[in-house]
Amino acid sequence: xxxxxxxxxxxxxxxxxxxxxxxxxxxxxxxxxxxxxxxxxxxxxxxxxxxxxxxxxxxxxxxxxxxxxxxxxxxxxxxxxxxxxxxxxxxxxxxxxxxxxxxxxxxxxxxxxxxxxxxxxxxxxxxxxxxxxxxxxxxxxxxxxxxxxxxxxxxxxxxxxxxxxxxxxxxxxxxxxxxxxxxxxxxxxxxxxxxxxxxxxxxx
Amino acid sequence: xxxxxxxxxxxxxxxxxxxxxxxxxxxxxxxxxxxxxxxxxxxxxxxxxxxxxxxxxxxxxxxxxxxxxxxxxxxxxxxxxxxxxxxxxxxxxxxxxxxxxxxxxxxxxxxxxxxxxxxxxxxxxxxxxxxxxxxxxxxxxxxxxxxxxxxxxxxxxxxxxxxxxxxxxxxxxxxxxxxxxxxxxxxxxxxxxxxxxx
Numbered sequence: 001x002x003x004x005x006x007x008x009x010x011x012x013x014x015x016x017x018x019x020x021x022x023x024x025x026x027x028x029x030x031x032x033x034x035x036x037x038x039x040x041x042x043x044x045x046x047x048x049x050x051x052x053x054x055x056x057x058x059x060x061x062x063x064x065x066x067x068x069x070x071x072x073x074x075x076x077x078x079x080x081x082x083x084x085x086x087x088x089x090x091x092x093x094x095x096x097x098x099x100x101x102x103x104x105x106x107x108x109x110x111x112x113x114x115x116x117x118x119x120x121x122x123x124x125x126x127x128x129x130x131x132x133x134x135x136x137x138x139x140x141x142x143x144x145x146x147x148x149x150x151x152x153x154x155x156x157x158x159x160x161x162x163x164x165x166x167x168x169x170x171x172x173x174x175x176x177x178x179x180x181x182x183x184x185x186x187x188x189x190x191x192x193x194x195x196x197x198x199x200x201x202x203x204x
Numbered sequence: 205x206x207x208x209x210x211x212x213x214x215x216x217x218x219x220x221x222x223x224x225x226x227x228x229x230x231x232x233x234x235x236x237x238x239x240x241x242x243x244x245x246x247x248x249x250x251x252x253x254x255x256x257x258x259x260x261x262x263x264x265x266x267x268x269x270x271x272x273x274x275x276x277x278x279x280x281x282x283x284x285x286x287x288x289x290x291x292x293x294x295x296x297x298x299x300x301x302x303x304x305x306x307x308x309x310x311x312x313x314x315x316x317x318x319x320x321x322x323x324x325x326x327x328x329x330x331x332x333x334x335x336x337x338x339x340x341x342x343x344x345x346x347x348x349x350x351x352x353x354x355x356x357x358x359x360x361x362x363x364x365x366x367x368x369x370x371x372x373x374x375x376x377x378x379x380x381x382x383x384x385x386x387x388x389x390x391x392x393x394x395x396x397x398x399x400x401x402x
Contacts, residue, residue, distance in 0.1 A: 082228035121223030
């Protein structure tokens with residue numbers, strides 16, 4: 001329907017077809033056809049004006065929002081900050097210990113930043129409580145002791161974008177290794193499972 | 205750690221920045237605001253020709269995007285999505301305007317119509333290219349104001365912002381073929397208008 005709506009010249013050609021080759025020399029038909037020549041001249045003028053406007057708008061200081069706009073947007077964002085869910089690290093008679101998913105993800109991300117050719121994306125973290133930790137009361141381990149080995153285990157689900165041409169299994173192993181070290185070092189809990197999903201290849 | 209994660213690598217691809225903002229990373233979101241506020245302002249200003257309203261569009265669009273980000277299924281679709289939000293807000297403003305002022309002719313617009321304005325401009329013999337270009341641009345922007353809103357949006361999204369036919373189609377609820385037709389009509393109308401000028 002819409003295709004038939006395209007404006008056509010007296011010679012039957014569409015404006016579109018002239019526009020499509022406006023940057024190339026005129027075709028044999030265009031050189032002879034009066035309709036095409038007129039249209040071409042007009043469209044060349046439009047094409048030039050369009051290019052000029054695009055450039056000048058891009059650099060026109062008057063075509064920028066005031067500096068307060070960004071601040072107002074960020075104020076709202078800060079007021080409605082999302083920290084993800086809270087992860088219960090420990091529950092005992094004398095209280096609970098929780099950590100926000102966001103705080104944990106930032107540890108995961110800085111660990112991932114050490115591996116070349118990979119950009120971390122979304123990160124979901126869950127916890128699998130150790131049986132002993134669930135039972136709570138009769139927890140036998142020492143004051144700080146063995147949390148990293150026998151306590152609750154984290155399940156990290158990290159999505160990443162990888163550089164094209166990279167050895168994905170190798171990269172994933174390095175990533176898993178880095179994350180598995182960083183989490184106990186950062187919060188004193190073992191990273192039990194690190195699931196990695198390569199969801200995209202980014203352009204280098 | 206916290207609001208501004210220091211591990212924000214400078215060479216991150218946009219999809220990864222969007223994904224982090226989806227997870228609540230404010231530094232990543234700020235980066236997106238800095239990237240898109242100028243583009244969205246240029247679009248909104250050329251749609252509405254009013255600085256204050258254009259600033260409102262930028263602010264509303266990006267604020268809404270923060271809350272809606274977690275629902276965005278594909279991080280790489282952020283650009284198209286944010287342009288769609290902004291374009292539809294502009295079209296809403298224009299609809300409200302025409303509902304309020306159906307028959308009032310804006311005197312600024314009258315002045316801006318090339319045929320009217322041209323008389324006050326120097327004759328086209330001026331060899332200074334710069335002056336000529338800016339006069340051409342005046343003509344172009346004035347003609348743009350005379351296009352119906354959907355045509356104007358279509359032209360701006362394609363010619364000023366390089367968005368794809370498919371994306372523009374989704375934004376304006378048209379098929380890509382209809383986008384092509386709308387664009388052709390917009391170009392035709394502007395080119396005609398420019399040819400009658402001077």
